[in-house]
Amino acid sequence: MAELHSIVVPMYNEESVVDVFVRRAVEAFAPLPDWELIVVDDGSSDRTYELLRAHAGSDPRIKIVKFARNFGHQIAITAGIDLAGGDTVTVIDADLQDPPELIPALVDEWRNGADIVFAVRDSRAGESWLKKATASWFYRVLRALGDVDAPLDAGDFRLMSRRATEALRGMREQNRYMRGMVGWVGLNRAYVTYARDARYAGTTKYPLAKMVRLAANGLVSFSTRPLQIATFLGVAAAALGLCVGLWAIGERLLGNPNLVPGWASLMVAVLFVGGMQLFTLGIIGEYIGRIYDEVRQRPLYLIEEVTGFSGRIAEHFARSPMPDEQEG
Numbered sequence: 001m002a003e004l005h006s007i008v009v010p011m012y013n014e015e016s017v018v019d020v021f022v023r024r025a026v027e028a029f030a031p032l033p034d035w036e037l038i039v040v041d042d043g044s045s046d047r048t049y050e051l052l053r054a055h056a057g058s059d060p061r062i063k064i065v066k067f068a069r070n071f072g073h074q075i076a077i078t079a080g081i082d083l084a085g086g087d088t089v090t091v092i093d094a095d096l097q098d099p100p101e102l103i104p105a106l107v108d109e110w111r112n113g114a115d116i117v118f119a120v121r122d123s124r125a126g127e128s129w130l131k132k133a134t135a136s137w138f139y140r141v142l143r144a145l146g147d148v149d150a151p152l153d154a155g156d157f158r159l160m161s162r163r164a165t166e167a168l169r170g171m172r173e174q175n176r177y178m179r180g181m182v183g184w185v186g187l188n189r190a191y192v193t194y195a196r197d198a199r200y201a202g203t204t205k206y207p208l209a210k211m212v213r214l215a216a217n218g219l220v221s222f223s224t225r226p227l228q229i230a231t232f233l234g235v236a237a238a239a240l241g242l243c244v245g246l247w248a249i250g251e252r253l254l255g256n257p258n259l260v261p262g263w264a265s266l267m268v269a270v271l272f273v274g275g276m277q278l279f280t281l282g283i284i285g286e287y288i289g290r291i292y293d294e295v296r297q298r299p300l301y302l303i304e305e306v307t308g309f310s311g312r313i314a315e316h317f318a319r320s321p322m323p324d325e326q327e328g
């Protein structure tokens, strides 16, 4: 049987790029023996879905998954991977920052035996210095603190072999940081570098709040080091308290005449310890919140409808319009 390559694209309010993306993608995939393009419409409120349906209607290789609401980028990628049937699955953004023309090169690395082929950006055009700086800083902090084994400066643009995607399908955590999860899988890696373009049209769908949440998920899901920081801070506070106490006793014994009733040291101690307690409680809260998310065991996403799929997946969604994804 010929190789089948799945390409997964999350889209959220991307009406201004849908047509160009599909046109460029279809052209770029020409060298591949056989392919399927799975677009996950992440609850768009513009014409994204309408435009996508038109494409699916005219090309049976284009398949669409419509989410019941906006579940977020990482979850949209997850759904695409779950439903992909290819020998390889490549995830790519819709905004043409990542060139679809690179995909045949990723596939070549897979043919050479790689399980995960990272597309690593060697330059990023059209992104604010703030975004570049925070991104590079974040990847380095994560690498230092976390147990994530992911290359620096690789986004979600990557190809995965069947056994790598099988492994990912088994990881159903709610707070998802796909880059870290892929790193966890291990297996044989290869790298292809590329220059990252500016967004083709529209605005970023990653406002600061979503970025902070992704960063926090990356850190908390892949490292318990922040919990240890709490311990270190506690020890440091106690040591400092002890020193201040010894100093106060010393002053007292030496009979320092200028010794004022020690409100200053008291205040320092109270504020210091109080602040530290709130800080560490906050860290612990981050973990507890995520534990709460996980124990509810909700499905990761709800699919409202699928278009262009055949066989088991099509039947499944025709029978029950909003099943959970596990049997999808």
Ligand code: UDP
Residues within 6 Å of the ligand: 009, 010, 011, 012, 013, 014, 042, 070, 071, 072, 073, 076, 092, 093, 094, 095, 097, 203, 204, 205, 206
């Ligand atoms: N995206 C999504 N759901 C969201 C936010 C973004 O599916 O809630 C998609 C978006 O359509 C795009 C990709 O994720 O294909 C990356 O988003 P974007 O390019 O806006 O992020 P940036 O490149 O600015 O970090």
Ligand code: MG
Residues within 6 Å of the ligand: 093, 095, 097, 199, 204
């Ligand atoms: Mg982008």
